[in-house]
Amino acid sequence: MSLPSFINWIDDQQSHMVQTTRDWSNINSGSHNLAGLSHMAKTLTVAFAPTGGEVEILASDPMEITDGYGDISKIELGPILRITKRPHANRRVLLCGHMDTVFGQDHPFQVCRAPKDGEMHGPGTADMKGGIMVMLMALLAFEKSSECANLGWQVVINSDEEIGSFGSARVLKEAAVAAHAGMLYEPSMPDGTLAGARKGSGNFTVTVKGRAAHAGREHHLGRNAIAATAQIISFLDGLSGKRQGFTVNVGQITGGGALNVVPDLAQVRFNVRLEAIDDQAWLLKQMDQFLNIANDQDGIHAALSGGFSRPPKPMTPELDRLFALAASCGDDLGISITHVATGGCCDGNNLAAAGLANIDTLGVRGANIHSDQEYMITESLTERAKLSALILHRLAQTSENFFSKEAK
Ligand SMILES: [Zn+2]
The missing domain is CATH 3.30.70.360 (Alpha-Beta Plaits)
Incomplete structure (x- = not known):
């Protein structure tokens, strides 16, 4: 089937996507590097400006930690980026990502290597700066669609996902309650398999x-x-x-x-x-x-x-429906969309617990995350951005009955 022109536009963005992901991955944004996270938030603010959404930078709540004597204290966390477009539309999607990585300033893994053999190694390339790039390009493409006016969206990018999202839990929950469907940009498996149920x-x-x-x-x-x-x-x-x-x-x-x-x-x-x-x-x-x-x-x-x-994220009828919609978008693009249960968890668990059906591995294809062998598969930048843009387009066309959830 022929694809809408705004989907094909994404193909022209490949080299820009690779270069920008590389630049972002070279900014250290370990979960406790507040200066790096603030730098990242400002960089993303500029990058997302062309989407036309209203941009806010919010403070995270402090996080409680237990020291070696069992005493509990609070630490400051990095900022949360929130971007909102058409908040009064009848159908609303929440797109979530995290700008933090597991690599602190003292970790030896700091710099992206030049792409080679279709892969780019670097801190956060897959988890999830490449994913944020996929999200951004999907939104830019979707905003070129004639049906974009039917769908409101909100982006939330937090700074503490890798340490449990305690400081962003409040903002995430508020966003989940206000949306009808969720899209998150954790990496998929190298072969493109997504995560279904999560522990x-x-x-x-x-x-x-x-x-x-x-x-x-x-x-x-x-x-x-x-x-x-x-x-x-x-x-x-x-x-x-x-x-x-x-x-x-x-x-x-x-x-x-x-x-x-x-x-x-x-x-x-x-x-x-x-x-x-x-x-x-x-x-x-x-x-x-x-x-x-x-x-x-x-x-x-x-x-x-x-x-x-x-909390655990089980498969639900709403999530099954969302996966079926994603799979039909995959069919149009010639890629097979399947999912498997996993013991890993992410913000998708918390959004599901707040009542929001969400697919949480719409980011790049990649592997070896949380290690100095992390890489993303570069061709998946455009491939996955097209998938997300098509999902947004399909959600904009879907009857409101598709969303069994009452959003506030
Ligand atoms: Zn992640």
Whole structure:
């Protein structure tokens, strides 16, 4: 079938898309690099200006962190970019991305290599500066369509996705409630397969305090925080598999010091993944019961902090419909659109929990994300931008009944 001319326009943008993605990836925007994130937000503001949307730069809420002593403090996060066009249209789409990467200023992986063999290696090329480029080009193309007036859209690009989106949760939820369908720009698999259902996730810390004593003279007076923590770790590890798809990953332990001192402080940090939302309450109850037993020991005090940041994202009839629409757009472009369940999670989980059906891997095709081998497949920039532009176009043409959701 012949494609609308605004779709074919995207083909002419390939070299511009590669070069701009390269420039963006060369800006360090690690989740804690506030100056870099601010630079990135300003750069994106300029890049998105031609879409004609109203641009706002919002402050994130501060994020709570637990230090090595179990004390909780708050840290500042980078800005949120929000762009809104036709907010009063009857059909509204939310497009989301994140400008932060997992690579801090002190990480050796800082610079993009020149594209070679159809791939471009660099920090954030796939996750997700290439994805933001796909989103931008899809919007620019869609705005050339004669039917664009039927569809309102909002873009939200946050600065803290890689660390759980605690500071942008409020803005994301507000945007999810106001929209009828969601499009997110995490990378797809190298072969183009998208993510369907996603597990939920939470990060926790248990801080255990005991009593210090001389290991030789008064060992009996000490209360060993490391030994108590070891029991807790063994308990946590045993929870994996107790519920369908439920896992605990003990990721970090710290504690103790000199070998002739009974240690009075130890800490374990762990990540939980789950398929069923009820498993959140189940885990908290298990932890409560076990920590009560731990705390019955003389001189031991164990406390849990942290929480669930991403609820599970199940397949729903609304999401099935959205995937079917995306697949039919793929057919028009000659690409097959399929999806698989994954244990990974992203802002798509949170938007789904706020009631917004969303496809969350509409970004570039790429791989090895979160490692210094990250790359994107350069031809996927135009390929995926055309897919998104066509999805927007189709949503603008679809009857309002397509959206079973009542947006506010
Ligand atoms: Zn990402």
